[in-house]
Amino acid sequence: MTAVEVSEPAVAGFHPDPTICRVGDTYYLANSSFEYRPGVPLRVSTDLLHWDLVGHAFTRTSQLPDSEGLGSTGIFAPTLRHHDGVFYLVTTNVVGEAPEQVILRAESIAGPWSEPSVTQGAVGIDPDLCWDGDECYLTWCELGVGISQARIDPDTAQLQEEPRRLWSGTGLAHPEGPHIFKRGSWWYLVIAEGGTERGHSVSVARGVSPTGPFEGCPANPILSHRSRAVAVQNTGHADIFEKADGDWAITFLGTRPRGVSPGFHVNGRETFLAGIEWHDDWPVVIDPRHEIVATDHSFLDDFRGDRLHARWASPGVFPETFAQTGAHGLRLASDVVRFVGARVQDLEWTSTATLAVSEGWGAFALRLDEAHMYAVEVEGERVVATSVIGEVRTEHGSIVIAPGQEVTVTIAAVPDHGQFLARPGPDTITLAVHTDEGEQVLARLDGRYLSTEVAGGFTGRMLGFAVRGEAMVTTIACTAR
Template sequence: MRRSPVSAAEYPIVPGFYPDPTVCRVGSDYYLAHSSFEYFPGAPIFHSRDLVTWRQIGNILTRRTQFRRGGGGPSGGIYGSTLRFHDGRFWFVTTNVGDFEAGQVIVTAEDPAGPWSEPVFVGEAIGIDPDLCWDDAGRCLLTWKASPAEGRGDAIMQARLDPETGKFDGEAYPLWQGTGLANPEAPHLYRVGGRWYLTLAEGGTERGHCVTVARGDGPQGPFESCPGNPVLTHRSTTHPVQNAGHADLVSTADGGWAAVYLAVRPRGFTPAFHVLGRETFLAGVDWADGWPVFDEGRFTVEPADTAFTDDFTEPGLDPRWVVPGSEPETITARHPSGGLELRPAPDGSPGLLCARVRDLSWRAEATFDGSGQLRLLIDDRHWYALTFDGGRVQATVHIGDIRHDLDAGPATGESATLRIAAVSPTPGAAIPGPDEIVLSYGDGENFRELGRLDGRYLSTEVAAGFTGRVLAFGSAGSPTLLRKAAYTPA
């Protein structure tokens, strides 16, 4: 479905749960990577030639040696990262909070689509949101937000690094700590002209989120704060896009500058609810008096083609498919007659094959043989589901510690199509949520509604955490055969 172009100030270049964007350019090619938290494979990576149209080319962390599982719980795993190209190689540095004491994780590749190398761990840098840069002499510098547990407070730290071994060359030292707002984090360093610029995210990744910047004569500082800080924020405004911050700048192929940043699209009555997680937006960047100036309305975006239908006939899974806390090969197997066998995870993890929800209104369907479950979830304690098993379909809601079965209906035959849709709230609601979630099932043509639920309970404002909604396909008995999965924006 072709949709009309809109301003990049109001529509993301990568919609859905793709937060903490980091970008680099090689010639006329741009590459964009994201945090992915507990979902494996981790760190999705995209390619573009124009900064506004992006295609996923893979996931960076495809092996458990690169992304150690740890606890595998909600909002754990892979946090903020930096993607750079240096000396003929792509470099990606990130934090796996599930393996926190191992320090920062560095992988490299000649082809950003992979394969990526085995990891180098920086055990002396305990914290989050690492950045890699190289000074004028070619020496590598690691900058990160330190963990208070390391005795450095809530500090932005830096150290000279041997990236091949993960060892420091000298002691770590503090850099600019921001403007005094809460949670200074997400440092990135850039060489622009004769100066070095350090950007931070401040204010927390909620409504107070913003981007601040400082500059100095070298990457180690000292840094002076921009008099116009914050250089990007939507806090205390009625802008339809909120929580804007965590930016990464990139020089463009035409000699200009741009920035990617995360933000959310809240809906519904106060405090408003965002359900897709933190998404990736794009702004132009100008330079005035030696400081970056964000132009959010510079780019026009043709909304992404988010629809898909997958009958699992290709030899490998599309990179959209991820698993929380486990691996796709643990819970899936190709069936000789087509489709995908789904089985419970033997290790007690959720055992769900997931794809991110990418639109505010949409419909998803799953056709199962034998049995199966389709969930809409934001984490393991907040989800709505349809379960096909034993000749019936049951609708269920799980909110926190409360689980409740809704309506159920008979399913004749060996197959059933389960459908979940997000629609606008019922007109006239006194305190509307962001949407309503409709649970129904049928034979592919005729459907029966089993439940219609307020979508606010599957929002970050209710569930908390850092992730967004995903569609989850799972086993409900033996056998479970997923014949087809389909997703259509409305």
């Protein structure tokens, strides 16, 4: 069992289930997006160290219908591949009782991406596509069974044969996340096992055909951080690929938990990178191989462009249905509660926003899901700090303003550095409002209640704006400390 000493993600913040394909000297990365729209962020890199967000695969309601936006529903793990000049993305929309796989196609990674073609008879999650000559194979996790496979027409998503059982892993829980690739005369099947918590791991098998039979690696799992005293935990759900220089690499998800046991990760599952060496035709994960350094994810947005930056996303609906950019900023208008936010990517940060609520209720909010959120709310003459933890909503400090007045508010995350037995959490969240007398802190809240270990699920923190009524946001600045 291998552990690597990676500490900095290649793509930070809620970017789980990474999948990479290469075309020439350029690499393309896709990640899960769950309940958020637009769906499946897409990135491009030429060095594997710096990734540019170029768009999303799901950009319209015809591809991804509106939903309730409940936490950790929606679009699960994708696979991104390129074949005969076409990009293919296969994934699962789990909304519904029996989730089938959906395939989208595009000639350019930036789109436009096609309407989804939907399988019939491939119920499960975590689909993969691979080609052996003209034959294409769909491989997926059949829940409660293991890894299944069938030949498929990738343009119509029609299965060409009855599914077969392929491999059930090494006996660890939840064999899932399959990817198949070829190196030399061997076909390799990479899967995740152990669940996406601390026992997460990567195992591999090989065979002479993409249809198997597959023999497990004697050194499985080839990657796991379970029971290791390292900063990055929950490592798994990997994609192995050949680099432009002929070397090989592995991308995988991981988390950065902090605080007292069991540790709390708050930014979701992130994308990491390590090297691969080959011993006796088996992949061995090595590190260091890529010099990834901490990235400054600070941004300033005045919302005066033609459209929202690609960083902004909403649960259940596309942002443009209620959030419109314009000459004066971002106008939010909805008769039901809506949220638009950007992924939090740093562990320590400060964000300040200026907004005015002309009707109803608005808030600057830090959100993990619909039942776990801290916010500075504005309604009528009140500005109040609130927390929502499960079914309990609590009001903290507040001030009085003139109705409709523009207010500047701040949310900040500062890591906890408590002493032994002081039960430190991952961070402290400060909610503040700016007045003529300066910044007035309304609440300091324990960040563990906005962590996956408390809330459950598969996503990470989002920072943004909630509305029920009408509000105007003129600026937001987010700065890594």
